[in-house]
Amino acid sequence: MNKDIKTRCIHLDEESPDQVFGAISFPIFQTATFAHKGVGKSTGYDYSRAGNPTREQLEKVVTALESGTCGFAYASGMAAITAFMDLFNPGDHIIADRDLYGGSTRLFNTLSKKNGIEFTSIDCSDENISDYIKENTKAIFIETPTNPMMNVVDIEKVAGIAKAHGLLLAVDNTFLSPYLQNPLELGADIVIHSGTKFLSGHNDSIAGFLITSSEEIGDELAFNLKTTGAMLSPFDSWLLLRGIKTLSVRMDRAQENTQKIVEYLQASPYIKKVYYPGIETSRGYEIMKKQARGFGAMLTFEACSKEFALKVLDNVRMIKFAESLGGVESLITYPVTQTHADVPKDILEKNGITESVLRMSVGIESADDLIGELDSVFHKVAAELGI
Ligand SMILES: *Cc1c(COP(=O)(O)O)cnc(C)c1O
Numbered sequence: 001m002n003k004d005i006k007t008r009c010i011h012l013d014e015e016s017p018d019q020v021f022g023a024i025s026f027p028i029f030q031t032a033t034f035a036h037k038g039v040g041k042s043t044g045y046d047y048s049r050a051g052n053p054t055r056e057q058l059e060k061v062v063t064a065l066e067s068g069t070c071g072f073a074y075a076s077g078m079a080a081i082t083a084f085m086d087l088f089n090p091g092d093h094i095i096a097d098r099d100l101y102g103g104s105t106r107l108f109n110t111l112s113k114k115n116g117i118e119f120t121s122i123d124c125s126d127e128n129i130s131d132y133i134k135e136n137t138k139a140i141f142i143e144t145p146t147n148p149m150m151n152v153v154d155i156e157k158v159a160g161i162a163k164a165h166g167l168l169l170a171v172d173n174t175f176l177s178p179y180l181q182n183p184l185e186l187g188a189d190i191v192i193h194s195g196t197k198f199l200s201g202h203n204d205s206i207a208g209f210l211i212t213s214s215e216e217i218g219d220e221l222a223f224n225l226k227t228t229g230a231m232l233s234p235f236d237s238w239l240l241l242r243g244i245k246t247l248s249v250r251m252d253r254a255q256e257n258t259q260k261i262v263e264y265l266q267a268s269p270y271i272k273k274v275y276y277p278g279i280e281t282s283r284g285y286e287i288m289k290k291q292a293r294g295f296g297a298m299l300t301f302e303a304c305s306k307e308f309a310l311k312v313l314d315n316v317r318m319i320k321f322a323e324s325l326g327g328v329e330s331l332i333t334y335p336v337t338q339t340h341a342d343v344p345k346d347i348l349e350k351n352g353i354t355e356s357v358l359r360m361s362v363g364i365e366s367a368d369d370l371i372g373e374l375d376s377v378f379h380k381v382a383a384e385l386g387i
Contacts, residue, residue, distance in 0.1 A: 005179055006248040008064055012057075028238045029053045050226045054234040058241050062199065062209050065178035065244070066191050070218035071211035072225050073232040073240070077174065077194025078103050080208030082111070084170060084190060086224050087217065090116025092138040097124040097153065099146035099351045101172065101194075102340040109342075121347065125151040125284065129161050139168040145175050145284065148300045148335045148359040149351050150275040152284020155291050159187025168217075174198070177326070179251045181292040184213050195232075197326030198297075201243040201250050204327075205236045250328060253364040254297035260367040261360070261374070265301050270308060270378050270387075272356070275300040297362040298325060300335075304387070306355040309334070311381040313358070318365070318373050325361030330370055332360045 003013065020027055029052055034045040045051050055073050063071035074080040081104055088094070096108060098121040108119050120132050124142050140162050144153040155171060162169040170190040171183035177198035183191050193199060195207030212218055225231055232240070258276065265274045277284045278295030288295055303309040312332070313321045319330045323338045333339055335353050343353070362370070 005065065009061075009179070009247045010245050012060055012064060026054060026057045026238065026241055028234050030234050048234065049229045049231060052231075052234050052237070054241070055232055055237040058232070058237040058244075059209075061241060061244060062178070062193070062195075063211050065182075066173070066211040067182050067185050067213070068191065068211035069213045069215070070222075071209055072221050073195070073237060074208035074210070074225070074230050075232055075236075076206045077101075077192070077196060077208035078107065079230040080192055080194075080210050081107060081172075083221060083224050083228070083230060084192060084210055085112050085115070085117065086228075087168070087220055088117050088138055091118075091136055092116075093118040093120070093134050093136045094139045094141055095120050095122060095124075095129060095132050095137060095167075096141040097143060097146060097151075098122055098347060099149050099151055100141075100143055101147045101174070102335075102343050104141075104143075104172070105340075105347075106342040109344075123151065124153045124158060129158060130165075133161075133165050133167070137165070137167060139170060141170045141172075143172040143175065144181075145277050145288075145296065145298070147175060147298075148275075148340070148353060148357070150277050150282075150284070150298070150300055152277050152282075152287045154287045155181075155183050155186040155188060162189070163187065174326070175298050176292055176294070176296045177247060177251060179247050180294040180296060184211065186291055189214055190217060195240055196324065198247065198251065199244055200240055200326070201247065202239075202327055203324060203329055203331075205239045205243075207232050207236055207240050250364055251294070251297065254362050255294050257364070257367040257370060258295070258297045258299055258362040261362060261370060262299055264371045264374065265299075268378060270304050270382060272302040272304055275302075298359070299362065300357060300359045302354065303356045303358060305385075307385055308381055308387075309356045309358050311384060312377055315377045315380055316373065319360075319370065325359075327361070328364045330361065330363035330365060332358055335359055 059071045142153045168189045171188045172192040174194045191211045193209040262276045265271045276299040277288045322331045
């Protein structure tokens with residue numbers, strides 16, 4: 001029987017029967033290579049680039065959480081997305097959402113273009129994707145909710161379009177984590193994660209994942225990983241295994257905090273607009289309710305001015321002014337100069353990423369303390385600016 005996802009964060013259905021000394025925590029196999037008893041007598045492991053037990057355990061756990069059949073752990077989210085891009089050939093065309101993690105946009109606009117891949121960037125939450133499909137279109141690449149504007153893309157609907165045209169649908173599921181959303185169950189072909197974020201959960205390691213339920217894609221990805229060596233190290237694999245055990249409690253608390261902060265920001269006279277798909281009047285609310293088990297712990301807001309936004313960043317103390325997201329510590333970022341610095345200006349404008357937009361990753365501190373800090377910073381900044 002498929003156990004609840006809270007249990008699956010901690011236990012695989014088939015526990016390893018030969019767990020060394022009965023250790024509860026899966027061991028770190030910190031070894032580069034494995035000895036053979038004789039010719040043709042492998043233990044199943046030969047060399048850690050090709051396969052390592054700790055990494056494999058992690059891959060099994062994440063694959064199970066995403067309801068896939070095979071998954072791979074990479075040195076970073078970007079290494080995972082780069083491996084995904086290796087599935088394509090020069091001359092192929094990919095439709096990508098316009099509001100993506102800045103690093104993905106940078107990869108697509110530079111290295112992927114150099115390799116002959118053509119892209120069309122559209123708003124997949126709003127535009128008619130079929131209008132952009134060409135003879136050489138091979139895939140659709142989305143995030144939902146999008147980064148940073150929190151647009152919601154209907155995964156099932158886009159999967160239907162992809163299937164009808166024989167395209168692959170890849171979904172970067174970093175923002176919700178497998179605890180809240182499972183794109184493969186909604187018809188996606190490949191799920192991507194920056195494991196650095198909610199899966200790790202502690203702002204202490206960089207990792208990435210690709211998960212699929214297609215054997216053919218799995219074989220290609222396995223060959224690619226063995227050949228390029230972009231895999232996650234044994235120690236980082238263990239950190240991820242450890243982080244995932246508390247994914248459900250972390251997400252539950254962070255999400256609860258987020259709801260309270262959203263309400264505070266909505267009532268603040270210094271905040272123009274709050275972007276969070278859990279707001280009932282937001283464009284994506286109904287789709288989120290249909291395809292996800294929660295609204296997540298990421299929110300974006302537009303301050304009353306650029307000066308206000310910049311001074312908020314200067315004054316926060318407990319909430320750190322830092323890139324990244326998904327950890328126990330709350331972080332606040334300035335997308336225009338940080339995560340989205342390499343996104344072309346016209347696209348930033350089209351997406352509404354202005355100089356007064358801030359993005360917050362809500363951690364698991366006390367909601368009262370988080371709101372208390374925002375409130376005192378807002379009042380201090382308002383006084384300084386004379387508003
Ligand atoms: C951070 C992030 C990435 C890149 O992952 P790294 O682990 O930093 O390489 C990709 N997609 C999204 C949505 C992200 O937030």
